Amino acid sequence: MTDTTVMDEPGALRRYARMLWADKFALCAAIFLLVVLLMALFGPALIGDLATKQNLRGRNAPPFDLSRGWVWVMGADALGRPLLARIIVAAQNTVLIAAGAVLGSAIIGTTLGLVAGYAGRRTGEVIMRLADIIMSFPSLLLAVVVLYILGPSVANLVIVLAITRIPVYLRTTRAEVLEIRERMFVQAAQVMGAPSRRILFRHILPVVVPTLVTIATLDFAFVMLAESSLSFLGIGIQPPEITWGLMIAQGKQYLANAWWLSFWPGLAIILTTLSLNLLSNWLRIALDPVQRWRLEMRGRKND
């Protein structure tokens, strides 16, 4: 595998920008994610009050009514709070929890998987059996245990979600490592006396990463939805705090009569996942010297 030191070349940024411009889907995805990030950073500070002010008379106000101002364009929830404002404010907690849980589980899972695949037979066996245990330990029980022992908090919520998602990264990484370490270039590096850590991180990891990223982007959606099902235990996010998952759960009972309550936050999750996936697909091609020409060709044609 070739190293991706192109980043340091002069004009690399321009080159990537051009490659992004070449893929319009990825461009939209990047813009959308940027908006989500801005919402998460500044949303609560800017319109926090707007999102929590209740108005029982305006409950379940339908969407697309602009007469009351732009925040009402998505309608109002069961307590008459504008949905658009709530989605913007909820982005912070949502992104924080999802990113924390997905990154946590991906990093721990991948590391353990690398070790399990590359270290000795015995270490690998122990790690894999540990993964078996986690896989069959019900996440709800884990959540209840954490709730009783450590108490409710957002950090504990992230821990519970992260632990339950470790096995898929672990098993995927290990499976690939078992195969890759038999390949020629790894064998060659070993013969030349490269240290194990270098082989793992410079040679093996880059081959595994694309699959892991695919799983991780979809895990974002999963974690955003699963998080709300733990809120009902009293662990993690509590009303009046909000996340997209919690908004969906609260709007569930209104699905037949006021669909917008759970539709918009659901759409936010779908679009975020879609964007992450499109961007990661683009990134995979952009970072892969073998495939990069596809984007560069298109970029030039557009010039």
Add this chain to the structure above:
Amino acid sequence: MGKRILAWGAAAILAGLSTTAAMPARAAGTDIRIVLPEDVDLLEPCMATRSNIGRVIFQNVNETLTEYQARDDGGDLQPRLAETWEQQPDGSWRFHLRQGVTFSDGSAFDAGDVKHSFDRAMSDQISCETPRYFGGMTVEAVVVDDHTIDFRADPAQPILPLLLSMVTIVPAETPVEFVRDPVGTGPYAVSEWTPGQRIVLTRREGCWGAEPQVTSATYVVRPDPAVRAAMVQTGEADLAPSISLIDATNPATDFPYLDPETVYLRLMHDVAPINDVRVRKALNMAIDREAFIGTLLPEGAQLAVALFPPTTAGSNPAVQVPAYDPEGARQLLAEAKADGVPVDTEIRLIARTAQYPNVTEVMEAMQQMLTEAGFNVKLQFYEVAEHESFYTKPYPKDQGPYMLAAMHDNSRGDPAFTMYFKYDSEGLQSGMADPKANDLIARASAATGDERVRLWQELVAYLHDEVVADVLLFHMVGYARVAERLDFRPSIATNGQLQLSQIGFH
């Protein structure tokens, strides 16, 4: 679009598995299907006072000596397996039993069955629900002859006939362990129980009383309220005793009924700032109760001034719901603050997730109202076990000030089922200790007739107006969806029982 492909793909593959596939037969004739919200764990007669079990077997399979007929306009005690009863000079009660009654296993009903049923239900070898109604007394059943039985209570119980409306009768041969095939004297018998799927009750031939119209009833469980409503709409079920307010959109099939559940905030009187009566008053004044009715809660929900429904003898019509007065609440808080009461302390509002529909929104709205009146309130939701640990003594220590959003069900016809538990200093869910309240509870529990009603009324007024014991909120309303072919109207009793004999056809 993706979904349609999936559905078709799945349909094609599954259809290949079976050639005898057919739509489920729609209920017709006098067989009915009932869709319940909660799984039925047990079909044990002595647990029939639990609503999920009671809706299936209470008075359908297993009957009681007396029957409290709760109605929306009050209620009274009617004979069932006992035809008459009277209090003896020594304070014990004598019951004259109905003759010619048989159990579904063919054996005849007599006083020995009653004694066994009572002893079994009170036994320490199984955990029946029954002993809860007989706390603080010893009761002995004495067989006089085959059709007469005495109940001797110490201390004497003025409401013993009412208490016996909670004791279901089983044959004397029933073992003292939980049974799975309840045998009773009722008009129906359990003919099939496939756990997790269905329970079928079939009408018995030749049992006592008028023959009911329903020949058989099939019970299924669907936890999702929207699905229950849809099942009656599509004809897959005839009756859903509990659907969501949001789905109750068809006036021809959806009927509200007063639910015996009363919602309130239990206060702990021993922690500042709630130990100050002005703060408790302010809490009551800060909540705009009217604003919830017809918005987050159904139109028919009533504002509560006591923890039992207004139809119960002992409710006090003179007691008024506190007026919504955030300004006054703020003033009271300022006064208390001037006297050194730490009114700025954070007070936790502890609620239970999924306790009733919309509980999240109701609590969020309440939190905002309290905040606007100057309280520092933090909302906290817990699952049932954690919530329970706050609800019942021994309470967790050093929790700071908190209010517990709780629900209490008393459709049993007397305040005695409420007052001791919730307000006596020894009561397991009581947050207060007040000698005068203790005294009133003791005297009212022992009194009879008008005196009893008067004492309960005095207690209600004292707790509500002087002690300001808690923040009483609403008597709830439930909705049932009834297929148009059924002649049935839900009532306050529908929460805990569903007598098939009361269902007719159009």
Add this chain to the structure above:
Amino acid sequence: MLTFLRKRAVGSLISLIGLVVLVFFLSRLTGDPTALFLPVDATVEMREQFRALHGLNDPLLVQFGHYVRDLLHLDFGDSLRKARPAIEVVTEAFAWTLQLALITMSIVTILAIIIGALAAWRGGLFDRVASILSLIGASAPDFWVAIVGIVIFSVSLGWLPTSGTGTVWHWILPVAVLFIRPFGLIVQVVRGAMMTALSSAYVKTARAKGVRARPIIFVHALRNAMLPVITVIGDQAAALLNGAVVIETIFGFPGVGKLMIDSILQRDFNVVMAAIMVTALAIFLMNVLIDIAYALLDPRIRH
């Protein structure tokens, strides 16, 4: 092969024992079922009697001793709530879950591999449409799909029963809803792995050689891409074996997921333990099958 199986059996047994010990003690930390079983106004005597009757007053180690002793006689104890053998309750429910998981995963595996591989092979519009649709499916809240499905196919069209079990028609909606998330995820993983396999030098050369070689290359690339795919299939199957709570709740499907949740919330410990042992056994078995599949696909990994 036999040595491998024997080693795995020993390893899995140790994991199972670890799981049992872990769950036994952790679940007991989450409180006592007394208050949950008895009515709220139960007297102090009733509570004491209940504890004595079910041995809840004994020290934890004594309770554990009794449990292990019974377990060695294959007695899993009685369910507190249902007053019948816990293992009976669990196997009844697990039979449904197993059927649901098997049917769903077979359909998912076949369709996802075909569509994912074709997306990578053909690229272009087919790729875009397949990717985006599967991503939307994978990140949409499952109860949306379930309730909208009921409203359309049962209430409006009257084609399918709303819920329950009994005929083949009852299975269509639950399977269709369960299908969506694993399908979306696996399509993505297959697509990604195929892209990598197809961009490797030898495939490109072979592809350039002519039309006749294409099917062979396709199959060959697919075989190379299968390692991560199998892992993810296993992960999704494990999730289904742990029960599909939303499906079970909405469709009144008597599976193990809702049983597990109810038992955890009601502290019906014997059922929790039995359920975890049964599902863990199934998951361990599946992981063994996956490891065998690795070895079959890539002889170099064979231990």
